[in-house]
Amino acid sequence: MGYRSTRACVEALEKHGQLLRIAEEVDPHLEMAEIQRRVYAAKGPALLFENVKGCAFPCASNLFGTPERARLIFADTYDQVAALVSAKADPAALLKRPGAAIKAGLSALNALPKKVGRNAAPVFECRAKLGDLPPIVSWPDDGGPFVTLPQVYSEHPDHPGKPLKSNLGMYRVQLSGNEFVKDEEVGLHYQIHRGIGVHHQLHKDRGEPFRVAIFIGGPPAMSFSAVMPLPEGMPEVAFAGLLAGRRFRYARYKDWTVSADADFCIIGTIKDELKREGPFGDHLGYYSLDHLFPCLEVEEVFHRKDAIWPFTVVGRPPQEDTTFGEVIHDMTGAVIPTEIPGLTAVNAVDAAGVHPLLLAIGKERYTPFMKTIRPSELLTISNAVLGKGQLSLAKYLFIVNEADDPELDIHDIPAYFGHLLSRIKWERDLHFQTETSIDTLDYSGDGMNHGSKVVFAANGDPIRTLATEAPEIEGAAVVAPGILALSSNFELETFARQLEDRVSVDAFPLVVLCDEPEFLAADFNNFLWTTFTRSNPARDIDGVGAETKFKHWGCSGPLVIDARLKPHHAPPLIEDPAVTKKVDALFAPGGALDMSV
Numbered sequence: 001m002g003y004r005s006t007r008a009c010v011e012a013l014e015k016h017g018q019l020l021r022i023a024e025e026v027d028p029h030l031e032m033a034e035i036q037r038r039v040y041a042a043k044g045p046a047l048l049f050e051n052v053k054g055c056a057f058p059c060a061s062n063l064f065g066t067p068e069r070a071r072l073i074f075a076d077t078y079d080q081v082a083a084l085v086s087a088k089a090d091p092a093a094l095l096k097r098p099g100a101a102i103k104a105g106l107s108a109l110n111a112l113p114k115k116v117g118r119n120a121a122p123v124f125e126c127r128a129k130l131g132d133l134p135p136i137v138s139w140p141d142d143g144g145p146f147v148t149l150p151q152v153y154s155e156h157p158d159h160p161g162k163p164l165k166s167n168l169g170m171y172r173v174q175l176s177g178n179e180f181v182k183d184e185e186v187g188l189h190y191q192i193h194r195g196i197g198v199h200h201q202l203h204k205d206r207g208e209p210f211r212v213a214i215f216i217g218g219p220p221a222m223s224f225s226a227v228m229p230l231p232e233g234m235p236e237v238a239f240a241g242l243l244a245g246r247r248f249r250y251a252r253y254k255d256w257t258v259s260a261d262a263d264f265c266i267i268g269t270i271k272d273e274l275k276r277e278g279p280f281g282d283h284l285g286y287y288s289l290d291h292l293f294p295c296l297e298v299e300e301v302f303h304r305k306d307a308i309w310p311f312t313v314v315g316r317p318p319q320e321d322t323t324f325g326e327v328i329h330d331m332t333g334a335v336i337p338t339e340i341p342g343l344t345a346v347n348a349v350d351a352a353g354v355h356p357l358l359l360a361i362g363k364e365r366y367t368p369f370m371k372t373i374r375p376s377e378l379l380t381i382s383n384a385v386l387g388k389g390q391l392s393l394a395k396y397l398f399i400v401n402e403a404d405d406p407e408l409d410i411h412d413i414p415a416y417f418g419h420l421l422s423r424i425k426w427e428r429d430l431h432f433q434t435e436t437s438i439d440t441l442d443y444s445g446d447g448m449n450h451g452s453k454v455v456f457a458a459n460g461d462p463i464r465t466l467a468t469e470a471p472e473i474e475g476a477a478v479v480a481p482g483i484l485a486l487s488s489n490f491e492l493e494t495f496a497r498q499l500e501d502r503v504s505v506d507a508f509p510l511v512v513l514c515d516e517p518e519f520l521a522a523d524f525n526n527f528l529w530t531t532f533t534r535s536n537p538a539r540d541i542d543g544v545g546a547e548t549k550f551k552h553w554g555c556s557g558p559l560v561i562d563a564r565l566k567p568h569h570a571p572p573l574i575e576d577p578a579v580t581k582k583v584d585a586l587f588a589p590g591g592a593l594d595m596s597v
Helices: 006-015 031-041 067-073 078-089 091-095 098-111 195-206 220-226 236-244 320-332 377-385 389-393 413-421 492-498 517-522 524-533 577-587
Strands: 019-022 046-049 059-061 150-155 166-169 185-188 211-216 249-253 256-259 264-270 275-277 291-293 295-303 309-311 343-348 357-362 396-401 430-437 450-458 477-480 483-486 510-513 541-543 546-549 552-555 559-562
Touching (some): 078 236, 078 320, 098 236, 150 195, 166 236, 256 264, 377 396, 377 450, 413 450, 477 517, 483 517, 541 552
Parallel strands (some): 357 396
Antiparallel strands (some): 150 166, 185 295, 249 256, 275 291, 343 357, 430 450, 477 483
């Protein structure tokens, strides 16, 4: 449908019955965010906040709240883009359907950016100050208002003004607070393994100013493309053109490249001085704390005459970014296995915060007469996965052999766990990296970006039958077959020794040491979130009968993961009770957001 602005998208969604207008005044401090979280959880419509307290701009959220709505927004191009993506996985597929091949080829022309004059760029119609922008605060301890759907644009120093050599990423932006100079500076938070970091380093090495533009709104394809895990060297603006069904239009302002159709644009230059950014309630379900990050000295703020400010809210999954992940997988899921020989499926588990837990299925294809039940090629595949783009941020990587159950669905996570736990041998099948990088937002490690990784690799026939009845241990709770949750005040090593002769590895190969066993047992997603966001593998894994042999660690009894909250962890996200009470009234029968009508 090629929407050129957020307003065009909002009006189209309204025609399809996919939008709710909120005319009552709503506070951007916590209230709008809590409304968004509730409507998303209810699989409700997109929202247009027409009367934002203290702000002249309307705001829209939940635009991508369901996969169906995301597909509706990109209805005209979705299949064509999927065809182009799948062609990389299987080029012969297009040859079997010449009509689709021609259509896909024509749509590829939209990948070429188009330069326009400033008089043809709606984004330049008006100017504003940073303080005029919607000051949306999502969580009580956030360091200030943030832009949560930004498109942060940067260019390679060798190719100024060349969008095909650019990077576009969704790196959060702090509009005010901390030590940022009011109306003059914003904070930029970009983590390890991000394209903008490459550009920043190149400019720094050359002693050249690093100019950055931040787009908000405009074609919805731009927001979506900013989160796409594209291969290095493929510009996001090219993908945005494909998805929008029309070329990315840009104009030049002084030394900046600006998205001509954006609703808002902030341009500026990265300062040499770092400033504290955060805290921010993040997608792992905890605050990312305040740390030194780049600071943008703002040159100008532009916006369209009819601008709408799109935003989202992140927190413990699922949230709206979950939908981004689902649609991205739908579009690109066929490609990743083609890039790593032997890999057939991957699932970055959203309920565990994405990067903490990655599930994989691979093939054991080594020389037949040398085959054993010991995982072999699975370990080669694991090394390749941990060296591949965003997959490299996985902290726990589980991998199993496709041949052991060709029908295993990698998205049926309880079934996957049952498959792996019934086969794994803890003495042999754990492989640690003890001093390495982990996700910037993960506070389970010993420092920022620093922690460990572990691979669980299992193949062969089942070697145990997983139990579902808890042993006679006070407070024991069964999470799922073979998974037991327990609480204790003892240190991990002492606790693991106490389990000897009390829990059988053939009944419960995995024990999770946690603060609230009943919470883990109540919902499998609670287990995934707690276990993998609150543990650092090398530090928080122990087991009954633990032994190190030839530098390889393993255990003969149950494996124990210590998933208790620890002093160095970031605090979990909790809503403000007063705001919750106010929002309750909006959702009550007869209220402005009564979802029963």
